[in-house]
Amino acid sequence: MSQWKSVCRIEDIPVLGARRIQRNNAVAVAVFRTADDTVFALLDRCPHKGGPLSQGIVFGESVACPLHNWTIGLADGCARSPDEGCTPHFSIKVDAGVVHLDLDELNSIALGEVSAAT
Ligand code: FES
Secondary structure, three states: OOOEEEEEEHHHOOOOEEEEEEEOOEEEEEEEEOOOOOEEEEEOOOOOOOOOHHHOEEEOOEEEOOOOOOEEEOOOOEEOOOOOOEOOEEOEEEEOOEEEEEHHHHOOOOEOOOOOOO
């Protein structure tokens, strides 16, 4: 059974924006909020050249990377054609307005890696 870690409240995330969740010795997680308050979580690293997706613009269920404007799907972390590549996505649970991430994923995905973005 998953263990969940509370990371913020939905209202802490800007609408059509993101909040960064810092981790020790790992790339941060970007938690996104859509116009209808759906929440998604991706590694804060674009599959192209590592751009900080948390600084992109959310539209629909996608985010536009701030570096070269690739469109990344929030549900799967994958670039939309003709671009290719995926960044890891994280499981998410919202309970009474509180956003939770899966503890095992937080402690394993992209651990020990650093962001390539500069
Ligand atoms: S780094 Fe995201 S589009 Fe290039």
